[in-house]
Amino acid sequence: MPQFDPSSFPSQIFWLVVSFIALYLVVSRLAVPRVAEVLEQRHRLVQDDIDRAASFKAETDQAIAAYEQAMADARAQAQEQIRIVTNEAKAIAEKRTAEVTKAVNDQTAQAEARIAKARQDALDGLMQVAADNAKAVVAKLANLTPDDAAVQSAVAGALKETR
Amino acid sequence: MEQFEIKPLFDLHIAGYDLSYTNSALFMTFAVIASALLFWSATRNRTMVPSRWQSIAEVLYEFNATMVKDNIGKQGLKYLPFVFTLFLFVLLGNVLGLMPYGFTITSHIVVTATLAVAIWVGATVIGFSRHGFHYFSLLLPKGTPPAVAPFLVLIETMSYFIRPVSLSLRLFANMMAGHVLLKVLAGFIISLGLLFGWIPLIAVFGITLLEIMVALIQAYVFALLTCIYLNDAVNLH
Numbered sequence: 001m002p003q004f005d006p007s008s009f010p011s012q013i014f015w016l017v018v019s020f021i022a023l024y025l026v027v028s029r030l031a032v033p034r035v036a037e038v039l040e041q042r043h044r045l046v047q048d049d050i051d052r053a054a055s056f057k058a059e060t061d062q063a064i065a066a067y068e069q070a071m072a073d074a075r076a077q078a079q080e081q082i083r084i085v086t087n088e089a090k091a092i093a094e095k096r097t098a099e100v101t102k103a104v105n106d107q108t109a110q111a112e113a114r115i116a117k118a119r120q121d122a123l124d125g126l127m128q129v130a131a132d133n134a135k136a137v138v139a140k141l142a143n144l145t146p147d148d149a150a151v152q153s154a155v156a157g158a159l160k161e162t163r
Numbered sequence: 164m165e166q167f168e169i170k171p172l173f174d175l176h177i178a179g180y181d182l183s184y185t186n187s188a189l190f191m192t193f194a195v196i197a198s199a200l201l202f203w204s205a206t207r208n209r210t211m212v213p214s215r216w217q218s219i220a221e222v223l224y225e226f227n228a229t230m231v232k233d234n235i236g237k238q239g240l241k242y243l244p245f246v247f248t249l250f251l252f253v254l255l256g257n258v259l260g261l262m263p264y265g266f267t268i269t270s271h272i273v274v275t276a277t278l279a280v281a282i283w284v285g286a287t288v289i290g291f292s293r294h295g296f297h298y299f300s301l302l303l304p305k306g307t308p309p310a311v312a313p314f315l316v317l318i319e320t321m322s323y324f325i326r327p328v329s330l331s332l333r334l335f336a337n338m339m340a341g342h343v344l345l346k347v348l349a350g351f352i353i354s355l356g357l358l359f360g361w362i363p364l365i366a367v368f369g370i371t372l373l374e375i376m377v378a379l380i381q382a383y384v385f386a387l388l389t390c391i392y393l394n395d396a397v398n399l400h
Contacts, residue, residue, distance in 0.1 A: 001164055002271075003339065008169040008187075009273045010180040015188035016274050019195050023252055026199045028244035034206035035224040042211055 123159075130155045166342060167270055187274070190266045194255035223251070227386065234390035235397055242393055249278070250386035257338060257378030261371070269381075270338040272331065279331035282389050290396035301395055330388055337381050341374040 131151045171183035205220035227247040260267025290298040302319040351363035
């Protein structure tokens with residue numbers, strides 16, 4: 001077998017060393033730096049894209065937060081205005097109600113006073129009529145002329161009893 | 164065994180040694196030129212979206228870088244050029260030998276032994292320079308019961324010294340056996356003639372595929388074991 005012929009060993013070892021060193025130079029000076037560089041660049045590119053996407057997302061989130069804040073503010077403001085307007089309207093309504101109530105009460109009081117006075121007048125008239133009648137009846141039946149004051153008090157007593 | 168013959172192409176004698184440029188040296192040169200051409204042309208126009216050749220270069224690089232990183236760790240990346248060179252050299256040595264009229268440089272024990280001894284000595288030197296006397300602790304695995312420690316140290320020492328032998332023999336034997344097998348089977352094709360010659364022909368076809376696989380796997384195994392030895396030297400377990 002040629003593998004065990006030592007005469008070729010020096011040559012094989014020599015050229016092995018030479019070609020291995022040559023290949024090592026190719027790999028270490030050419031292959032590894034160039035491929036590592038391109039891989040590194042690609043990695044950086046992809047990483048940059050990912051970073052950019054992340055920053056865009058952060059911006060979007062910020063915009064959404066700002067929008068929601070604005071919405072909440074606007075809603076609060078609207079509610080506040082509604083509250084103010086409602087309060088004003090309520091105050092006006094109460095004031096008007098109070099005025100009207102007062103007017104109605106005044107008129108009622110006046111009317112009641114009038115009614116009371118009319119009633120008193122009517123009662124006074126009735127007593128006079130009753131006294132005159134009683135005097136006339138006494139004069140006709142008994143042919144007497146009763147004392148005015150006695151008749152008056154008798155009628156007033158009779159009226160008191162019927163009340 | 165004519166296919167393993169070393170034939171001088173140019174005579175070269177230096178200091179009494181026969182350093183002739185042989186067919187073996189020619190195929191080593193082919194391996195260097197093929198790698199140089201591949202990496203030069205593949206990385207000439209470096210693009211973010213790689214061309215086919217650039218993809219091949221990147222795949223080879225990533226394969227070796229991952230192997231080195233997984234076995235030695237990030238600090239092992241300084242050995243990447245060496246491991247990468249070794250992988251390419253063995254791979255191309257194996258594959259170029261499968262070409263018709265090819266010569267398999269890795270089917271010679273002196274080539275694989277030189278590589279293996281260089282790796283072993285290198286790893287040992289790195290181990291002692293990094294860890295000093297402490298490197299001997301490699302010979303005693305952690306958690307060994309004291310009772311079996313002397314026995315285990317003996318075994319570990321033997322296995323450490325057998326490393327270059329197994330490393331070189333594995334590659335050499337795989338490559339030589341495959342080629343011998345192909346040669347024998349191919350001889351059957353002729354001797355069995357037209358009538359039955361197709362049976363070994365099919366076998367040769369299948370075994371050629373197998374040999375291509377073996378060529379790739381052995382290159383990987385060689386580089387991987389180198390990584391493992393370097394890991395022992397760098398990280399001590």
